Amino acid sequence: MTSLTEKRAARTQPETRTIRGKVHLREHLMGWLFVGPFGVVFLAFLIAPLAYALYLSLFQKKLIGGTSFVLFDNYVKAFTDPSFLSGAWFVIRFSLVSIPVQIIIALAMALILDSVTTLFARFSRLMIFLPYAIPTVIGAVMWGFLYSRGFGPLTDIFGLFGATAPDFLGSDLIFYGLLNVVTWQWAGYYMIILYAALQGVDPTLYEAARMDGAGRWQIATRIKIPLIAPALILILVFSLIGTLQFFNEPQILRYLAAGTIGSDFTPNMYAYQQAFSLANFNYGSAISFALGGIVFICVYAFLFFTRKRRSFL
Amino acid sequence: MTDHSSLRAGARRPQRYLPMQILLGFLVIYFLVPFWWVIVNSSKDAPGLFGGGNTLWFTDQIDYLGNLRQLxxxxxxxxxxxxxxxxxxxxxxxxxxxxxxxxxxxxxxxxxxxxxxxxxxxxxxxxxxxxxxxxxxxxxxxxxxxxxxxxxxxxxxxxxxxxxxxxxxxxxxxxxxxxxxxxxxxxxxxxxxxxxxxxxxxxxxxxxxxxxxxxxxxxxxxxxxxxxxxxxxxxxxxxxxxxxxxxxxxxxxxxxxxxxxxxxxxxxxxxxxxxxxxxxxxxxxxxxxxxxxx
Structure with missing residues (x-):
C-alpha cells in the first residue's frame, strides 16, 4: 500500500497525481469510517433536535383552531415576555459577576499551587478539586442545608456575635448564595486546567526572568499568565456557556427558597416549565432557541474581543 | 517533565511560602465545609437534626448504621x-x-x-x-x-x-x-x-x-x-x-x-x-x- 509520506511528497510533485488519487479514495473511506459513528450520533442528537426545535418554535398551539404556523411570533412573544427577559437579564448579570470571581480565584489558586511544592500543597490541590466530582444537584442540596435556618450553622455562628444570620435563600441575598455554590463547585475544576497549563510552561523561562531581576509577582503576571492565556480563554468560554444555561442549582434550591426563586428564575427553568409543566412545547422550544442565540452571541462577542490572543479554536 | 520539576525544586525555598500555605489551609477548609456538615449530620437521627445544638459537630448519638439501614x-x-x-x-x-x-x-x-x-x-x-x-x-x-x-x-x-x-x-x-x-x-x-x-x-x-x-x-x-x-x-x-x-x-x-x-x-x-x-x-x-x- 502506498504510504502517507509518499502521498505528502506527491502533493509537491504534480506528475505523480495518479498515485495521489488512489490514496485519496482510500483515505476518504478510512477517515469517514472513523468519524462516521460519531457523525451519526451528532446528526441524530444534535443537528436533528436543533432543526426540530427551530421548526417547533415557528408554530403555535391554540385551544381553538389547533396548531398554526406563526413564523417568528413566538420569538416576538419571548423577547417581550417579562419572565423570559428577567431570566435572561439575571443569567447575564450572574455571568458578569460569577465568571470573573471564579476565574480570579482559580487563577490565584493555580499560581500558588504551581509555586508551592509541599506535601500539604498537593493535598490542598486534591481537596480544592474535590467539588468537581460532586453532582451540581448534590452540591446545591449540601449548600441548601448550610444556608437553611433550621439546620445550618449560620444561625449559631452569627449568634456567637449576637448578630442575625444572613438569609442566603432570601430574595436579597440569593444572588450571592448561588454565586457561592457555583464558585465552590467549579473553581477547583478551572484551577486544575490552569494548573496543568502552568505545569507545561518551560521553567527555564523563569530562570531567565529571575536573572533579569524579575520578582515573583512579575514572573506571574508577565510570563505565567500570558503563556496560559489559551487555557484561560477556554475556561471562560465554557463557564459562559454553562452559566447562561443555569438550571440545576436554582431548580434544587427553589424547594428551600420558596417564593424567592420562581419558575421563571432563569430562561432554562422557564423553558422547562413551559414545556413540561404546561405542555407548551412550541413556546418552550422558542425560549430554548432564543437562549441558544444569546449564548452564541455572547460567546462570539467574547471570542471576537479576545481573538488577538491565541484562541483555543 | 521530570527535568522541569527537579529544576523547580532546586530553585525553591519553601519556608518563604508559609503565608501562601496558610491561605491554602483556609481554602481547603472552605472547600471541605459542606462535606464536613454532611458527614456530621448524617450520623444524627431526626431529633438530633432538629433539636438545635451544634450543627457542625456530632451529638451523643452517632447512628450511621441505623441511618444507612433506613436509607x-x-x-x-x-x-x-x-x-x-x-x-x-x-x-x-x-x-x-x-x-x-x-x-x-x-x-x-x-x-x-x-x-x-x-x-x-x-x-x-x-x-x-x-x-x-x-x-x-x-x-x-x-x-x-x-x-x-x-x-x-x-x-x-x-x-x-x-x-x-x-x-x-x-x-x-x-x-x-x-x-x-x-x-x-x-x-x-x-x-x-x-x-x-x-x-x-x-x-x-x-x-x-x-x-x-x-x-x-x-x-x-x-x-x-x-x-x-x-x-x-x-x-x-x-x-x-x-x-x-x-x-x-x-x-x-x-x-x-x-x-x-x-x-x-x-x-x-x-x-x-x-x-x-x-x-x-x-x-x-x-x-x-x-x-x-x-
Missing part, C-alpha cells in the same frame, strides 16, 4: 436502585461517548478526507450549543418513538460529546507521529490494526480523561433525566434526591425523617465518584492539560 430500605430500597441506575447511565454513556470520540478524534487528526475541515468546524461550533436547548426537541422526538421513560432516553443523548472529539483530535495530532503510522503501514498492518496497536496505546492518557469526563457528565446529569423519565424506578440518584428534596420541603412537618435520608443519601452518592477520581488521578491529569494548552 437502603426506605420505599422498597429505591435509593439503591437510583445508585445502580446512575452507575448504568454513567458507564453506558461514558464508555459509548468515549469510543465514538476517540475514533472521531483520531479520524479527524490522521486522515485527510473529504469535507474534513468543514465537519470539524461544525463539531467545534457544536461546543457552543447549550446542551439543555436540545432536551425539549429530543424529548418530543423520543416520545414519538416511544423511547421516553426508558433507559435509552438517558443513555442515547449522552453518547454525544463534541468536547471529547476536540480533546482527542488535539491529543492524537500531537502524540501520534505520522511517521510511526506510516511505518506500520509499510510493514503491512491494516488501518484498523495500526489504530488499535500503534495509535490507541499512545492516546491512552487522553482516552482516560475523556472517559472520566463523559462518565462524570452522565453521572451528574439532571436536566435530561428529569425531563425524560417519569417512572421513579428509572431515576438516577440526582433526580431521585431532587424528588425527595421537593417532597420534604413541601410537607416539612410530616416527613422529617426524609431530611436525614437526603443528607446521608448525598454523602453515599458522592463516595463512588470520589474514589474513582482519586484512584485514577495519575491517568487523567496528563490528558487534562491538553485541552487548555493548545
Amino acid at each position: 437502603f430500605t426506605y420505599d422498597g430500597g429505591i435509593y439503591l436502585r437510583w445508585i445502580l441506575n446512575s452507575t448504568l447511565y454513567a458507564i453506558a454513556g461514558g464508555v459509548g461517548a468515549t469510543v465514538l470520540a476517540v475514533m472521531a478524534g483520531y479520524g479527524f487528526a490522521k486522515y485527510r478526507f473529504a469535507a474534513r475541515r468543514f465537519s470539524f468546524a461544525v463539531v467545534l461550533g457544536a461546543l457552543m450549543v447549550p446542551a439543555t436547548a436540545l432536551v425539549i426537541p429530543t424529548f418530543i422526538m423520543f416520545s414519538r418513538l416511544g423511547l421516553t421513560n426508558t433507559v435509552w432516553a438517558v443513555i442515547l443523548p449522552s453518547l454525544l460529546n463534541p468536547f471529547g472529539v476536540y480533546l482527542m483530535h488535539v491529543y492524537a495530532r500531537d502524540a501520534v507521529p505520522d511517521e510511526l503510522l506510516d511505518a506500520a503501514r509499510v510493514d503491512g498492518a491494516g488501518e484498523l490494526r495500526t489504530f488499535f496497536q500503534i495509535a490507541l496505546p499512545l492516546m491512552r492518557p487522553a482516552v482516560v480523561t475523556v472517559l472520566l469526563l463523559s462518565a462524570v457528565a452522565s453521572w451528574n446529569n439532571y436536566f435530561l433525566p428529569l425531563a425524560m423519565l417519569s417512572d421513579n424506578r428509572l431515576f438516577p440518584v440526582t433526580v431521585g434526591l431532587g424528588l425527595w428534596q421537593g417532597i420534604a420541603s413541601a410537607n416539612n412537618a410530616g416527613t422529617t425523617s426524609l431530611w436525614s435520608l437526603i443528607i446521608l443519601g448525598s454523602l453515599v452518592s458522592v463516595i463512588p465518584l470520589i474514589i474513582a477520581f482519586f484512584s485514577l488521578q495519575r491517568h487523567w491529569r496528563g490528558g487534562l492539560s491538553v485541552g487548555g494548552l493548545r
